Amino acid sequence: MTPVPIVLDGVTKRFASPRGEHREAVRDVSFRVEPGSFTAVIGPTGCGKSTLLSLICGTERPESGTVSVDGRPVDGIGQDIGFVFQTDAVFPWKTVLGNVAAGPRFRGVPRARAQALAADWVRRVGLAGFERYHPHQLSGGMRKRVALAQTLVNRPRVLLMDEPFSGLDVQTRQIMSDELLSLWELTRPSVVFVTHDLEEAITLADKVVVLTAGPATVKEEFDIDLPRPRDAREIRHHPDFVRLHELVWKALRDEVRVAYERGLGAA
Incomplete structure (x- = not known):
C-alpha cells in the first residue's frame, strides 16, 4: 500500500483534571511526517507524546488545529493505521498464529488466506x-x-x-530495533515512534521531533541524515551519530530539567 503524509497543524488538546479543571496536554503543535518516512517524537516524561498518537489515530479529537492523514482530516479510527503499544496487546488465549491472523480475519479475509498471511509474517519476524x-x-x-x-x-x-x-533489556532493544527497521523496509509505512530514549530515536528515524515539557509544543526538529540500511549497534559509532546526539540533547536537556523540577515541586 502507498504510504501517506501525516500533518499536524496548530493542534491543541485539553483534558479534564480530577478537580474539574482543564489541563493542556499539547499546545499549538505542528509537524509533518513525509510519506514512507520514520519520525521519532521525544520529550520529557508526561509531556504529551502519547496524546499526539491518540490524535493521529483518531481516538482523541483536538480542541483546535487539524490532524490530517493523506490530505483528509482525521475523524475516527482508520483501517490504514496500525498501532503498537508499550504493553503487549496480544490475546493470551490465542496462539502466535492466531494472534497474527486476528487482524485479517476481523477485516473479512477468509480463514485460509488469513492463516497463510499470518504464517508468512510469523516467519518474517x-x-x-x-x-x-x-x-x-x-x-x-x-x-x-x-x-x-x-x-x-x-x-x-x-x-x-x-x-x-521500553520494557526490554538493552541487548534485546537493539535486536528489536534491527528487526523493526528490516520489517519497515518491506512496506515503508509512514511511522511516528514515541520514545524516551534519545539513542533509539536517532538510530531509527529520518527525523526527530523534540517536544517541550508539558504542555507539549515542538521545540525543534532534526533531520537524521545517517545512511540506510542501518545496524542498530554499528550506527552508534558513526561520527555523524555522535554529532546528532549532541545537537538533539542540547535541545532536550533543558526540557528534561524543567520536568524534573516540576516533579520535585509537586512532591
Whole structure:
C-alpha cells in the first residue's frame, strides 16, 4: 500500500483534571511526517507524546488545529493505521498464529488466506516453529515480535508506536530495533515512534521531533541524515551519530530539567 503524509497543524488538546479543571496536554503543535518516512517524537516524561498518537489515530479529537492523514482530516479510527503499544496487546488465549491472523480475519479475509498471511509474517519476524505457542510461553522480545507481526500483517499505511521496546533489556532493544527497521523496509509505512530514549530515536528515524515539557509544543526538529540500511549497534559509532546526539540533547536537556523540577515541586 502507498504510504501517506501525516500533518499536524496548530493542534491543541485539553483534558479534564480530577478537580474539574482543564489541563493542556499539547499546545499549538505542528509537524509533518513525509510519506514512507520514520519520525521519532521525544520529550520529557508526561509531556504529551502519547496524546499526539491518540490524535493521529483518531481516538482523541483536538480542541483546535487539524490532524490530517493523506490530505483528509482525521475523524475516527482508520483501517490504514496500525498501532503498537508499550504493553503487549496480544490475546493470551490465542496462539502466535492466531494472534497474527486476528487482524485479517476481523477485516473479512477468509480463514485460509488469513492463516497463510499470518504464517508468512510469523516467519518474517523470526518466530517460525513457534506458531502454536501461547504468549505466556514466550519471552518479552518474542511477544514484541508477535505484536509487530500482528500489526504489519494488515499492511498499514501509517504505523504508530508508543515506546514499544521500553520494557526490554538493552541487548534485546537493539535486536528489536534491527528487526523493526528490516520489517519497515518491506512496506515503508509512514511511522511516528514515541520514545524516551534519545539513542533509539536517532538510530531509527529520518527525523526527530523534540517536544517541550508539558504542555507539549515542538521545540525543534532534526533531520537524521545517517545512511540506510542501518545496524542498530554499528550506527552508534558513526561520527555523524555522535554529532546528532549532541545537537538533539542540547535541545532536550533543558526540557528534561524543567520536568524534573516540576516533579520535585509537586512532591
